[in-house]
Amino acid sequence: MAAPYTGQAFPPLKNDLLLRAAAGEKTERVPVWAMRQAGRYLPEFHEVRSKHDFFEVCQTPELACEITLQPIRRLDLDAAIIFSDILVIPQAVGMKVEMVPGKGPTFDDPLKTPDDMKNLKKDVNVYETLNYVFEAITLTRHKLEGKVPLIGFSGAPWTLMAYMIEGGGSNTFSKAKKWLYVHPEESHQLLQLLTDIIVQYLVGQVQAGAQILQLFESHAGCLGPGNFSKFALPCIKQISKRVKEELSVRGTKPVPMIIFAKDAHFALEELGESGYEVVALDWTVKPKHARRLAPNVTLQGNLDPCALYASEEEISKMTKEMLKNFGTQKYIANLGHGMYPDHNPDHLAAFINSVHRHSEQMNQGL
Ligand SMILES: Cc1c2[nH]c(c1CCC(=O)O)Cc1[nH]c(c(CCC(=O)O)c1C)Cc1[nH]c(c(CCC(=O)O)c1C)Cc1[nH]c(c(C)c1CCC(=O)O)C2
Numbered sequence: 316m317a318a319p320y321t322g323q324a325f326p327p328l329k330n331d332l333l334l335r336a337a338a339g340e341k342t343e344r345v346p347v348w349a350m351r352q353a354g355r356y357l358p359e360f361h362e363v364r365s366k367h368d369f370f371e372v373c374q375t376p377e378l379a380c381e382i383t384l385q386p387i388r389r390l391d392l393d394a395a396i397i398f399s400d401i402l403v404i405p406q407a408v409g410m411k412v413e414m415v416p417g418k419g420p421t422f423d424d425p426l427k428t429p430d431d432m433k434n435l436k437k438d439v440n441v442y443e444t445l446n447y448v449f450e451a452i453t454l455t456r457h458k459l460e461g462k463v464p465l466i467g468f469s470g471a472p473w474t475l476m477a478y479m480i481e482g483g484g485s486n487t488f489s490k491a492k493k494w495l496y497v498h499p500e501e502s503h504q505l506l507q508l509l510t511d512i513i514v515q516y517l518v519g520q521v522q523a524g525a526q527i528l529q530l531f532e533s534h535a536g537c538l539g540p541g542n543f544s545k546f547a548l549p550c551i552k553q554i555s556k557r558v559k560e561e562l563s564v565r566g567t568k569p570v571p572m573i574i575f576a577k578d579a580h581f582a583l584e585e586l587g588e589s590g591y592e593v594v595a596l597d598w599t600v601k602p603k604h605a606r607r608l609a610p611n612v613t614l615q616g617n618l619d620p621c622a623l624y625a626s627e628e629e630i631s632k633m634t635k636e637m638l639k640n641f642g643t644q645k646y647i648a649n650l651g652h653g654m655y656p657d658h659n660p661d662h663l664a665a666f667i668n669s670v671h672r673h674s675e676q677m678n679q680g681l
Pocket residue numbers: 349350351352353354355364369396397398399400401402414418419420468484531533653
């Protein structure tokens with residue numbers, strides 16, 4: 316079934332720094348955004364959440380749009396990211412997930428053995444089940460009025476599989492990793508099922524109005540090089556290739572794609588050749604090391620989120636150092652992971668303003 320949104324007109328884009336940096340084109344200023352920029356560190360987010368359940372917000376386009384716009388109103392960000400969660404895909408295949416206060420995402424009935432896979436919906440119609448995300452994207456594109464580009468996203472297959480087996484967060488991911496050693500065939504089947512859905516989901520997001528996509532492989536690091544190459548990377552590559560092909564077939568111009576494989580420092584070379592225009596880095600990677608290993612892509616990252624606890628003056632110094640190490644071109648400034656609930660919004664503002672000020676000065680040779 317074709318997406319109903321193709322070809323609609325949106326307000327013209329006024330700030331295309333992010334899209335130019337992703338395409339490797341020259342920028343006069345380094346674009347900056349922050350993972351989890353829409354969220355619990357903002358009082359206006361709590362205001363909405365005090366009246367609505369987390370997934371109710373995700374499923375209500377007007378509320379998801381409102382929360383997406385909150386950081387854009389307050390801060391000089393160069394991108395918006397649609398408010399949603401990676402766990403909407405496990406929900407779409409029929410699993411029950413709730414956001415339990417103080418605990419995080421919790422699955423009712425996680426996958427225990429490969430036999431449980433028979434309970435998953437195999438032929439999910441993404442355009443029906445996840446239509447609420449597409450509607451939120453379309454509405455947000457209009458409400459942004461072209462101020463900044465809108466980022467769409469999905470969890471990557473391994474990270475989603477890990478949640479579906481663990482039933483929530485974990486320190487070791489040993490239940491999910493056990494599948495890779497004991498049930499490798501069935502693991503591949505589950506990963507392929509997720510890959511097929513993610514491809515449709517990302518294509519649908521672009522048709523709905525997303526201007527760039529990020530794939531979150533948040534639990535890459537617990538795999539190590541061997542299992543990452545065997546189980547995670549092939550799906551990551553399949554996704555970039557198929558999303559671009561499917562968009563072309565539908566007559567929609569492919570958009571740039573960002574891969575964020577957290578803690579996968581061992582795979583930087585492969586990630587740089589995996590079909591994504593941008594490789595996002597966590598804070599444990601040295602910028603120059605990443606430039607050497609992935610010379611053909613734009614890099615994104617990678618200030619330690621905890622650096623935002625420092626004084627505004629310190630944040631400015633650390634940001635300048637980061638910019639010096641990455642250089643100002645083929646670069647998107649961001650944190651190395653998401654915002655924390657106890658971050659001070661003014662300190663995020665200090666980070667954003669430092670990126671802008673220092674990178675403009677560097678580009679003018681000052
Ligand atoms: C692993 C993961 C999840 N969700 C996501 C990831 C990948 C990124 C990462 O590695 O952090 C992705 C995500 N989740 C959320 C966004 C929104 C867009 C953004 O501002 O970046 C995005 C891109 C909102 C959210 N997702 C969640 C909240 C807070 C929930 C609340 O309001 O109670 C928000 C704003 C809940 C969530 N959702 C998830 C967890 C582990 C939690 C609870 C713990 C936490 O908040 O860090 C799963």
